[in-house]
C-alpha cells in the first residue's frame with residue numbers, strides 16, 4: 001500500500017514517468033524478440049476485495065479496475081498483441097444488488113465511449129471494440145451507446161477489444177447451436193455436412209476474428225474459469241492464474257505472464273525441431289500394405305505376425 005502510494009506520487013513527476021516508460025519499452029523490446037501471443041483474455045477478478053482491503057466504496061474498486069484495464073490495453077498494444085478479450089460482466093453478475101449492476105453498466109459504457117472517442121486509443125492505436133454476449137439482456141439506453149461505440153470503431157484494424165457483456169460460454173454455445181439448427185432445419189441454408197469448427201466459430205458471439213485465445217489470465221488467485229471462453233481455449237492456450245487483485249495487476253505481472261508464454265512456445269518449437277526423423281523403412285511401412293510387408297520385409301513381418 002505504502003509502496004503503491006509512493007509510486008503514485010512519483011508518477012505525477014513527468015521525468016519519472018519518462019524513465020518508467022523508457023524502462024518498460026526496453027523490457028518490451030527484449031520480450032518481442034521471442035514469441036508474442038496474438039490474443040490474450042482477462043478475467044478481471046478482485047475489484048470488490050481491493051475496495052474492501054483499502055476501505056474504499058465498492059464503486060471505487062470497480063473504478064480502479066477500469067483504470068487498470070486502460071493500462072493493460074496500452075501494454076498489450078506496445079507488445080504487438082492483436083486482440084484482447086475482457087470478461088466485463090457475466091450473466092451471473094445480474095444476481096448482484098441492482099445498485100452495483102447499474103454502477104458497472106454506467107462505468108462500462110463511459111469507459112468504452114471514452115476509448116472509442118479518444119485520439120490515443122481509437123485513432124492512434126486503431127482500436128476496434130466489439131460487444132460479445134447476449135445483447136438482449138442489455139438495457140436499451142446503454143445498448144444504444146454501445147452500438148455507437150461499435151459503429152464508430154468498426155473500421156479500425158490494428159487492435160481488437162472484445163468486451164464480454166453480458167456473457168457466459170454456455171450461453172454463447174447454446175445460442176450458436178440454436179442458430180445453426182435453425183439454418184439447417186427451417187431456412188435450409190446449411191446442410192449437416194457443412195458443420196465444422198469454422199462454422200461454429202462463425203455463429204459464436206466472437207465470430208471468426210481471432211476465434212482462439214493464446215493466453216487466458218485470471219487475477220485474484222481464484223483458479224476457475226467461471227464459464228469463460230470454454231470453446232475458445234484449445235490445446236495450445238496457456239491458462240494462468242495471478243495472485244494480485246485486478247486493480248493491482250501491473251506491468252511486472254503482465255510481462256511475467258508473457259515470459260511464461262514465450263518459454264512454453266519455445267519448448268514447443270524445440271520439441272518439433274528435435275523430433276526424430278522417420279527412417280526410410282518407416283516411410284515404407286506407412287506406404288505399403290501388410291501383405292507387401294510380409295513378403296518383402298521379414299523382420300517387420302515377424303513383428304506384425306506376433
Ligand SMILES: CC(C)=CCC/C(C)=C/CC/C(C)=C/COP(=O)(O)OP(=O)(O)O
Nearest residue numbers: 044045046047048049065066088107108111
Ligand atoms: C469495460 C470496462 C471499462 C470495465 C471496467 C470495469 C470492470 C473492471 C469490470 C469487471 C467487473 C467484475 C464483475 C469484476 C470481477 O471482480 P469482482 O467485482 O467479482 O470482485 P471480487 O472478486 O473481489 O468480489
